[in-house]
């Protein structure tokens with residue numbers, strides 16, 4: 001019988017998603033995160049246990065433990081929408097043009113999906129056996145071992161770059177930057193397909209110094225990164241904060257002009273850069 005430890009804790013399975021990877025995706029939002037970004041729009045996914053909430057006067061619970069076969073059954077309901085199987089030769093792509101040619105599949109998001117790597121492996125193995133493409137959205141602030149397991153079973157990585165000043169990252173996000181940088185190095189040198197996502201957050205990640213650090217870091221890996229996505233955040237997830245009786249996140253938006261300027265600053269690296277709004 002499955003123990004709670006071997007089950008996967010998640011808050012949502014979002015079907016027919018077009019923004020979480022190639023093709024049509026089923027996105028699984030896992031609960032529990034190693035960071036506490038002040039701009040987080042998914043506060044229901046931070047704590048690694050189910051949580052009671054009250055929304056519009058009605059109580060509910062964020063988070064449910066799924067047995068691995070139960071989760072697999074849920075995502076396989078969308079199998080016909082993934083438009084094709086992943087051939088062995090497609091597992092390691094090296095050019096951003098190839099992203100659009102990949103079939104849809106399953107994306108693991110969160111929270112921090114890689115924190116539940118052990119529980120996810122049997123699900124990933126079963127998906128791979130059926131030729132279904134898998135992706136993950138990760139902040140990479142996780143034990144190195146989790147990244148190494150992920151590299152073995154996950155086909156495609158979306159990796160955040162946020163605050164690159166160690167003391168500020170610790171103070172603001174509650175994360176160890178040295179661990180992140182080490183994991184990033186391991187992942188990018190593995191040959192796994194990686195798209196970098198940069199949330200541009202007023203007062204936290206948008207300043208000259210941080211943009212310069214980001215550029216210098218990406219320069220070191222310019223041949224290993226498929227694409228950079230600059231993310232202009234505007235979804236505060238306010239109702240979810242209210243439902244958990246948490247104070248609303250306080251951060252400033254950034255201008256479209258700054259997004260374009262940031263894009264121009266990164267373009268000389270030779271990596272395709274796209275400005276995205278979420």
Ligand code: SF4
Nearest residue numbers: 033035037040111139
């Ligand atoms: S890494 Fe993502 S899920 Fe975790 S706190 Fe930051 S924004 Fe929220």
